[in-house]
Amino acid sequence: MAAKGGFAETQDSYQDAITFNFLGVRYAPQPERLAYSTRYIGSGGLRPALTLGSKCTQDGEGSEDCLFLNIWTSFLPGSRSNTTMDLKAVMFYIHGSALTGSGGDPTFDGTNLASRGDVVVVTVNYRLGALGFLALADTDARGNYALGDLITALDWVRDNIASFGGDPNRITVLGQSAGAALVRAMMASPRAAGKFAGAVLLSYLGGYGAGGVFQKYYTVEEQMALVSDQVLNATNCSTAPSQLACLRALPANDVWKANPNARLLTIDGEYLADDERALFAPGKPRYSRGVHVMLGVAAEDGLELIAPYPPLPRNLTARDRDLITARGLPAPPEALFPLGAASSNVTLEVYRMWARLATDAFFRCPAQANAHAAVETGAVGKGGRVWYYQFDRTYQVPPWPRLDLCEAPGGDVDSPEGNFRCHTGEMLYVFGNVARAGLPYRDEGDLVFERYVLDSFASFARTYDPNPDVAFLEARGYASTLEVVNVSGRWEPTVKGNMRMRALDLPGRGDAMKGFQDLEQSRLQARLTLATQQQPGQKTRT
Structure with a gap:
């Protein structure tokens, strides 16, 4: 299925009773470890899209060649019907699971949502743990590779989704829990500005204690003290002539398991340019201005975080x-x-x-605070409104x-x-x-x-x-x-x-x-x- 932006490839899908399903669609080639992904431009041939792509490396399974997405659509436009009037809104879903799992989780199968909802559904993989977030001082490894993956996937979708019946100008990004924290980070990212029209944050995890890990944006120095030094020590890379080269030479799972909590969003200057409060702060750039929320x-929501009954x-x-x-x-x-x-x-x-x-502490107050800040500053949506539930x-x-x-x-x-x-x-x-x-x-x-x-x-x-x-x-x-x-x-x-x-x-x-x-x-x-x-x-x- 050919599309603009230099992408040239035919995706071979299957059709169930109600939708066309394109599974395991590559949106980026395997990236260099602890470096940002780049958009896949196609091979010029036929690529099957019949099975899910690999999960990203985690807990002894998965692969670093994992940057795939899945598409469900009930409409494939012909050459004479591919107009913006025919194209459908796109729901681009980001999984959470404490930044584990994959977009192929059957809970997020898009068949019914695409068909009954009259939308195109996309789910996406992104790199996890240290492989997706680790920052190292005085190197080019500045963190936020997972956030970069999501924006690379969004760029691929914007360039190609019309061939799958989707409207690139009507993309809503949605995520649940830690996935919602990544949606908020996309709203705060200058690299994602203007690339999506709607955002849905389901059970946004933030606030007190452990929840703040997914809310706060750390400096590289803070990340070094909190997680990166632990990863370097656990992998015996702390005294290597090049810490980055040492980490790149190890088996991927060794880096991931060195500290599964190495999943901090970082103020890297490119994907996140300011701390987490800047999204709705007066006088700050409005990268999400006009985004409907x-x-x-x-x-x-917080019951799982307390003692057993x-x-x-x-x-x-x-x-x-x-x-x-x-x-x-x-x-x-x-x-x-x-x-x-x-x-x-x-x-x-x-x-x-x-x-x-x-x-x-973990859910309601952070969500209500974000809603309040958004409407008080008029930073989002139509007339500064949000929809809360x-x-x-x-x-x-x-x-x-x-x-x-x-x-x-x-x-x-x-x-x-x-x-x-x-x-x-x-x-x-x-x-x-x-x-x-x-x-x-x-x-x-x-x-x-x-x-x-x-x-x-x-x-x-x-x-x-x-x-x-x-x-x-x-x-x-x-x-x-x-x-x-x-x-x-x-x-x-x-x-x-x-x-x-x-x-x-x-x-x-x-x-x-x-x-x-x-x-x-x-x-x-x-x-x-x-x-x-x-x-x-x-x-x-x-």
Whole structure:
């Protein structure tokens, strides 16, 4: 399939019942280790695109020749129909998983999203760990190779996606958790400016402690002290005449396993030119000006980061107060972190409070802070608006460390089971893949909700508004989503002076539009984050 930009190659795909699938499409040749990737220009021949490309090196598997992407489309334009009116919006997805995994994860299979959503879906691999992020002082190895990979892939998509039915001027970049942190980095990157029109940050991981690793942009000197020196010592490259040459001569997995937490974004001067606060700061360059933004969280996103249920008997409120006062901050009112008095299950109430605290610290407060900064500065979107949500219904992706707490859609209010909406639990809905994953619909609401969520996210990609067009729904016979829209009303944007969110649940289960939650907790969390040195943390499934 030939395209502009010097690319000349035919991709041999397969068609399932509803889409054309192009798997393992090369967007860059194998890059030199600890150097930036370059766009692949094609071989001039036929290349099969029938199987996924290799994962990037991680934990004893994968390859450094891994820079592949996957495309799902329901429309391949002919030579006489390739006009901008025919081309479809593009959803460019970046996986998270604590910066592990690959774009070939079946959770993110784009078949249903492309077909039902009337979009083109792209998922992408990028280099991981030290191989994707390591910076070395006084060398050309400045870090951010993974970010560079994503921008190389974006350049390839912009040059070639029209041949696959996609509109290069209507690309929405979306990512979940650590993938959302990379979306934010792309918004802050001068190298990505003007290359995408929309951004979706699902469960953006930032804030306090380990979460700050994915939020903060480090200087090269900071990265050397935090992770690079550890990698050099573990690989016996610290005293080599050329540390860079030494690392390049080792087996790839030896470099990766030397420190799996070597995954810090770096102020390298080219891909990131300023610290993380500059994205919405007054007087700073607006690389993301005009980009339409949608973001949000799951109600108990932080549950996986806390102790197993039931927690050890202890006064968590007192412990939290000690943690805060030890950093010179005033102790918060106990009302900020209340223990419920109505339930007979005190252990459950303590666990709920702790899950709420973790969600505030790692997810909700950073997401709401970014939304607030965006609308206050008018730096993004149409008239400085963003679309904010909270998932109040989820479906966990097996295997999951707390599947017992997160799986059921409802349950006894005095039981932990079915009462928590956990991290990654939105992804099967967004991609429409509950049945494709071989999972049952747990109640009469699952299929309805799955369709509504997919239709809303695809609507944002097509129009930069998550409210699906009624005429579109009627023309396609999407009656269940039409009913949800009619009952729940419009999803209103967050704008300056009116911070509000969409509660994503079945209609009739509470107010569909709500104000932001836990604002006092978020202010406290912001102060605590500033008072705490952010260090690379333990691996989490993010």
